Every structure is written in structure tokens, then in C-alpha cells.
Amino acid sequence: MRGFLTLFFKEVLRFWKVSLQTVLAPLISTLLYLLVFSHVMADHADVYPGVSYAAFLIPGLAMMSMLQNAFANSSSSLVQSKVTGNLVFVLLTPLSHWEFYWAYVLASVVRGVLVGSVVLLTAWFFFAIPAREPLWIVVFALLATILSGSLGVLAGIWAEKFDQMAAWQNFIVLPLTFLSGAFYSIHSLPSFWNTLSRFNPFFYVIDGFRYGFLGSSDVSPWESLLIVGSACLALSWTTLALLRSGWRLRT
């Protein structure tokens, strides 16, 4: 347990020591999105009856930054350690693959939730957003950052260089988070894109998270919970199996 806690704290400390980049920078970029979009879209018809566009947008933006930061934390830490070679210090220890996995994932959760909370608190200053079902907010925040943090571990195990990591960021994480309904309701999409969105687990994460605030969503939060929960399990299982085998870590 102590070994696991050490690795977890080390991973938290790692991003905390550079919080200017890891917390403040994402906060500013998210607030810029908010500023621009809420202004441009203010005169559009409400997405849900009686819900302002800002109130619709803010949970989506907060979740998008949580997903991106949770991914960035585990993936960049692992790739950095692999490139510089200091991952050996972890690999030489008796830490099991379970401890390794959860230490990295939970540090991702901490960073993701921290960035998300700061975004939400700042947004609350300027816009009135309800929080109708707080429990759903917490559940989806945790599941989302676990999912994305796991994906980061997987990418970090696989990637051997920084540019391979950038490919994951640009070709997988960014499209999945942008096309997840953070900016719009998928009901407003043409049917092809609407159907495609339903294969994106990040869509359910955002939809469920938004339900926690607004009390309305594109699909039922229970359906989202089922899908996101299953995605988490499948991804954890895969990543743990790879870690156990030593794939790309113990050559």
C-alpha cells in the first residue's frame, strides 16, 4: 500500500510542481473558449428549453478539459520517463501491475478533477449554472477521468517517442473530445453524425455530466453510466493485462 501511495503522490507532485502549465494553462484556454462561444452563440435558440447556451456549454467545456488533462497527465509522465530512462526506478521495485496502474490513473483523476473544478468555479462567477443532481456530476467526473487517465496509461505504454504521443493527442483524444457534444446537442446534427457520435464514449461522459447540472440530456444518465462504466472496465482490463505482460516496458 505504501509503495502504491508513494508512486501516486510522486505523480501528483510531478504535475503540481509545474502547475502553471498543468492547471493554469488549461484553465485559461478553456475560459477563452467560453468567452468566445458564449458570446457568439448567445442569440441562438436554446439547446434545451429554458437553458441558456452558456449553461449548456460550461459543463461540456469543463468536462472536455478534464478529459484532456487526465489523458495528458498519465501519458506524458510515462513517455517522459521512458524517453529519459527514469522509468527504471519504478520498474526495479516490487510494485505490482495493479499498483502501477492505479497510481498513474488516480494521479490523472486528481489533475482532471482539479482542472475541471477550477474551470467550473471560475465560470460560476460570470454565469448562473444550476447543479440539479450533484451526485451525477461527481460520478461522471470520476468515471471520465478514470477512462481518460487509463487511455493515457495505454498510450504511454505504447509510445516510445514524444511524436508518437502527439499523434494520440491529435488523432484520437482531440477529435473524440471535440466531437462529443461539448458545444452542441447531437440532436442538432445530421443523422449520420448523430449515429457516429453514439459510438464515442466521450459523448456519454459529457451528456451524463451535463445531466447532473441541467437535469436534462440527450440520453438517459443511466444509459450513459452503463456505457461509460463498461468502457472503463474494458480499458482497465486491457491496460492491466498489457502491464502484467510487460509489453513495451520490460523488453
Place this chain on the structure above:
Amino acid sequence: MTAAIEIHGADKRFGTVHALKSVDLTVEAGDFFALLGPNGAGKTTLINLLAGLSVPDAGTLKVMGFDVVRDYQKARRNLGVVPQELVFDPFFTVRETLEIQSGYFGLKNNDDWIDDILDNLQLADKAHANMRTLSGGMKRRVLIAQALVHRPPVIVLDEPTAGVDVELRQSLWKFIQRLNREGHTILLTTHYLEEAEALCRRVAILKQGQIVAHDTTQNLLRSRDLSRLEDVFVAIMQDGGLEAES
């Protein structure tokens, strides 16, 4: 008594490179052992298998009787490895680095031992310096300190003195000899053969992935009627030296 290190038929290939060819090697507990060989002989590969950084294609390796694959947690608790590459984590200070490494092994209240290591490796005044700011030799010392932080019974040093100044080299060996007297088993690789000759009771020589000599330092010198280990090494490299195997 169980051997400190027991290797049977360890085999490893990297693509077309046959890095280790069914290596057998036993190091008795309490020994001070040199693993020698030219560049590319397979020394680091063998150490990586022992440490679990790499997985053997065939064969078994044990540390203090614990299989490095099946019983990896116990094997790793018993083993401290100083890697050949000069690696470090730029996010932390020397002291933080050692405390973190200690934590990975589940240790708490390890401060006295950490102080002791810092003193013996002349790192005390650098304890709060960031790893990034240290010179190459200083980083090497921290690497050694990290390997010792959990007081492993078996200590493996892969070229610990590369790039280290004379003064530290001497104090380092004094410290390692003290650990050996206190019962730790030492396995080291080095290209400074006079070091190996002065320190090590037993020597194994690897050549192209095979052990070509394995004996006490004294016997190796006597068998060739030579006075320096370096000359023995050169002779063995020239003729394959299989007759010198014990």
C-alpha cells in the same frame, strides 16, 4: 545456504543478435564478484534479466532463491541495481529522489539510513539540490544511493565508477567493501580491471553472450602464470579461454 544469484540457461535474443547464449552463473552469498567482458558481451543484458527489466527467452534466474519472474516481488526486494545509463528524474531533489525510492519499497522512517548513504557517498551537501543541477559524477552517486535505499542483500553495480573522480572512487569502494563485510553480496561490472583485481574474490568473463571464464581471481592469475588480471583478460579474449573455466 542459498546462493545470492543463481542463473540457469539464461538465453536472450534481440532480433538477430544473440545477446546471451544459455548462460549459467552462480554467485554465493557474501561474495564480491566481478562480471567482466568487452563492450557488447551481454553484461548489462544479464543484469537486466536479473532485475526484471527484461524478460528471458529461456532459462531461470533467482535472487536469494526467489525466481525473478514468478516471485518477482521478493526477488526485487532482495536486489539493488545501479543501472549503467546515467538516468534521473529532473522534477526532484536528491533527498526527494531517495525518499521516493524508499517509499516504492514500502519503507518508512528510513531517514537515518538515507543520511548514512548520503554521507558515505559525499552527497550530504547536495541533499536539497535539484537532480538537474548535479554534475555527471554526482548523478552517478545518486544512482548508487538509490540502489541501496532498501538495504538489499544483493547489490549489482553496472559500471559504477564510469565518470567518477578518483577521490570518490576510493571512498565508494570503501563503502561497498563495508557493505560486503556486513554481509551484502556484491556483483559489479567494470572496464577498469585493476579495480576488479583489487576488490573481487571471484571473476566471470562474458564474451559474445557466453561465459568463457569463471574462477577465483587468484586461480585465474595462477592458471595463466600472469601477474595482472588485465593480461589474463586479454589472453582469454584472444583464445576464447574456455580451458580456464572452473
